[in-house]
Amino acid sequence: MKAAIITVLSCFVLSLSACEKHPSPLEQEEQQEQQKQSENSNQHENMQSMTMNITAGGKTITATLADNATARALAEKLKSGSITVEMKANEFEHYGPLGFSLDRHDEQITAVSGDIMLYNGNNICVFYGSNSWSYTPLGKVDRKTADELKAFFGTGTISVTYSLKQ
Numbered sequence: 574m575k576a577a578i579i580t581v582l583s584c585f586v587l588s589l590s591a592c593e594k595h596p597s598p599l600e601q602e603e604q605q606e607q608q609k610q611s612e613n614s615n616q617h618e619n620m621q622s623m624t625m626n627i628t629a630g631g632k633t634i635t636a637t638l639a640d641n642a643t644a645r646a647l648a649e650k651l652k653s654g655s656i657t658v659e660m661k662a663n664e665f666e667h668y669g670p671l672g673f674s675l676d677r678h679d680e681q682i683t684a685v686s687g688d689i690m691l692y693n694g695n696n697i698c699v700f701y702g703s704n705s706w707s708y709t710p711l712g713k714v715d716r717k718t719a720d721e722l723k724a725f726f727g728t729g730t731i732s733v734t735y736s737l738k739q
Contacts, residue, residue, distance in 0.1 A: 623648050624738040625712070627699070629660075629731050635738060636689055638712040643675050643691055647711060648737060655736035658697060660726070665702025667726045667733070671695050679707040686719035697735070699726070 623638035623645070638644040650656065650673070660669035666684075674695045683705040684690055690698045690708035699714065701722035714722060726733075 623712075624715075625651060626734075626736045626738050627714070628734040628736070629726060632725060634717060634725060635715045636712045637715055639710045641678065641710065643678055643709045644711050646675050651735060651737040655734050657732055657734045659730055660697075660699070660733045661730050662726065662728055665704050666698045666700045667731065668692065668696055668698040669733070671697055675709075678709045680709070681705065682708045682710070684708060686722060687714040687717060689713065699733075701726070 623640075625636050625638060625648070626633050627636055638648055656671065658669040658671060660667040672695075675691055677691065677694045682688075682690070683703060684698070684700045685703050686701050688698075688700045688710070689712040690700070691711050692698050692706070692708055694709075697711065698708070699722070701719045717725070
């Protein structure tokens, strides 16, 4: 009888240790999603540290630079001082020559309002409309609608200064 009780207790203890909780597939998916959100949050914090001012006509707006080598190279240039670009208008953007070239990593993109793109390695474009072309992303204007961007840049040619936000 003692042997039977010991055997039953041993089996019970072994079964308890075998019941260690393993996450269900749904719980695993939730954990992976939380990890992705944490990584995205960290990336967003890093991008926030790469903020530039865009000044035109006595007004200033901000933009968050993209997390890529070209935008980091632009930020390095801006650390040496601001850059002023004579920008021309068309129906969907203001664009102009930087006065220097940046490494291109062009991809076919449909730019939308607020996008800041590098075109041909030496032109900066700020969009308030949409256009599909081969661009290298530089950043995104912060919290401005297409109409607000159009009003900010106006029509025709305007002198625009880019600088790192202090």
